[in-house]
Amino acid sequence: MLQSCSCDSCGEEVELKRGELPCDVLHGWFMLSHLKEPEIVDRYSFCSLSCLQKWLDKQLPVVPDVFIQSLAEEDNC
Secondary structure, rough: OOOEEOOOOOOOOEEEEOOOOHHHHOOEEEEEEEEOOOEEEEHHHOOOOHHHHHHHHHOOOOOOOHHHHHHHHHOOO
């Protein structure tokens, strides 16, 4: 039986063959566990630091340009 692990950002997939240790096959990958509630854990895998960064950027709220521009206008007063 083959198991696989895929990057939650770019979708790269790595297959773990029978007898292979995940720590050997996924060397260099980043694994993230998000403890949402007691007993509820979301797990994410990333093949590189740049994929982790892209995923993190998508998780952050975007500040509207209008708000950022209003800050610049206040500095001119």
